[in-house]
Amino acid sequence: MQNVKYVSGDNFQYLESGREAFSDLFLVHMGREECKPYHAVSARRTEYIIHFVISGYGFYSVRDNTWSVSAGQMFLIYPDEPVVYCADKNVPWSYAWIGFRGLRVESILKKCGFSKDRLVLPTPPQERYQEIFNAFFNHIVPDFSNSLYREALLLKLLSLLVETHSNRILSGSEKARPVYENSYVTEAVNYISKTYAEAIGVAEIAEHVGISRAHLNHAFQEELNVSVQNYLMDFRMRKAANLLAETKQPIKAISDAVGYADQLVFSKAFKKKYGMSPKNYRFYQNEMERRGDEESE
Numbered sequence: 001m002q003n004v005k006y007v008s009g010d011n012f013q014y015l016e017s018g019r020e021a022f023s024d025l026f027l028v029h030m031g032r033e034e035c036k037p038y039h040a041v042s043a044r045r046t047e048y049i050i051h052f053v054i055s056g057y058g059f060y061s062v063r064d065n066t067w068s069v070s071a072g073q074m075f076l077i078y079p080d081e082p083v084v085y086c087a088d089k090n091v092p093w094s095y096a097w098i099g100f101r102g103l104r105v106e107s108i109l110k111k112c113g114f115s116k117d118r119l120v121l122p123t124p125p126q127e128r129y130q131e132i133f134n135a136f137f138n139h140i141v142p143d144f145s146n147s148l149y150r151e152a153l154l155l156k157l158l159s160l161l162v163e164t165h166s167n168r169i170l171s172g173s174e175k176a177r178p179v180y181e182n183s184y185v186t187e188a189v190n191y192i193s194k195t196y197a198e199a200i201g202v203a204e205i206a207e208h209v210g211i212s213r214a215h216l217n218h219a220f221q222e223e224l225n226v227s228v229q230n231y232l233m234d235f236r237m238r239k240a241a242n243l244l245a246e247t248k249q250p251i252k253a254i255s256d257a258v259g260y261a262d263q264l265v266f267s268k269a270f271k272k273k274y275g276m277s278p279k280n281y282r283f284y285q286n287e288m289e290r291r292g293d294e295e296s297e
Contacts, residue, residue: 011033011034011035011094013031013032013033013137024102024103024104025100025102025103025104025105025108025151025154025155026100026101026102026151027098027099027100027150027151027154028047028099028100028101029047029098029099030096030097030098030099030133030136031096031097032054032094032095032096032097032133033094033095034092034094035056035058035087035092035093035094035095036087036092037087037088037089037090037092038086038087038089038092039086039087039092040084040085040086040087041083041084041085041086042082042083042084043082043083044080044081044082044083045077045079045080045081045099046079046080046101047079047099047100047101048076048077048078048079048099048100048101048105048109049076049077049097049098049099050074050075050076050077050097050098050161051074051075051077051085051095051096051097052074052095052096052097052123052126052129053069053070053071053072053073053074053075053093053094053095053123054071054093054094054095054096054126054130055071055093055094056070056071056087056088056091056092056093056094057069057070057071057087057088057090057091057092057093058070058085058086058087058088058092058093059085059086059088060075060083060084060085060119060120061083061084061085062077062081062082062083062084062119063081063225067119067120069085069093069120070093071093072122072123072126073120073121073122073123074120074121074122074123075119075120075121076109076114076119076120076121077119078116078119079101096129096130096133098154098157100154103274103275103284108158108162111162111165112158112161112162112164112165113161113165113168116224116225116226117223117224117225121165122164122168123164124160124161124163124164128160129157129160132153132156132157132160135149135153136150136153139153182219182222182223184209184211184215184216184219185219185220185223185224187208187209188205188206188208188209188216188219188220188228189231191205191208191209192205192231192232192235193235196232196235196236196239196258196259197256197257197258197259198259199259199261200232200259201229201232202216202217202228202229202232205228205232206228213228216228233269233273234273236258236259236260236269237258237269237270237273237274239257239258240254240255240257240258240266240270240278241270241274241281243257243258244278244281244282244285245281245282245285245286251263251266251267251278251279251282254266254278255267266278
């Protein structure tokens, strides 16, 4: 049985899901609060958190960037990011939030429209996401049935965010893929996508673009909030994860295919990114696929 924690008050509801049950996507906690003026939170968390602003105003600050956020908007907190968010002094916000983590989170958030350089987005219609939060608080019993239901509600909420983002693209109110303002970043990203399998590093990328490493790193930080080295490594790890899940190639072959001549170095980098070795990641993905096939029979 999971150790579910539920707390409520006049202006506050909080549900903590308990121990982790599903490593691909797992609800950590969620809640709602009507904040007092100047109510501030300063924290560094280990999970992803999305806040949905229901009414009022406040601000959200991360990495020297600050946004004024109001009703009809939502903001994303990434793990291990020092953040501050605070309610307005005159019309303080009320919000609902949900915290989660898992292997699938980054790919799902991308389809929701979020990224490291895009942390504030419009919410879905309020009645639709409020209905899901109401359902969460109607299933707080600490048993396996309710645990499964809460996981289903998390998927339903994220599905709503993906749907909302897709509708904005189709309506023309949002571009499907933002064009990088800095042409050096665009050129570097295109070069990486074509040559990541080769033994390239930051020096080779900067040389191709025609600027210094320092200049290129500054451009990446300004545009993507990430260094060139980390962008290259993340790109290679995503390609490796796809190959592990979708092919039966030996791990050494996959290491070579994403630009790592040393399999040990590759395995360490992969584990740092995904929390498990390439071998275990492949086993996990195959097991999930097998279970899915069995359930569909």
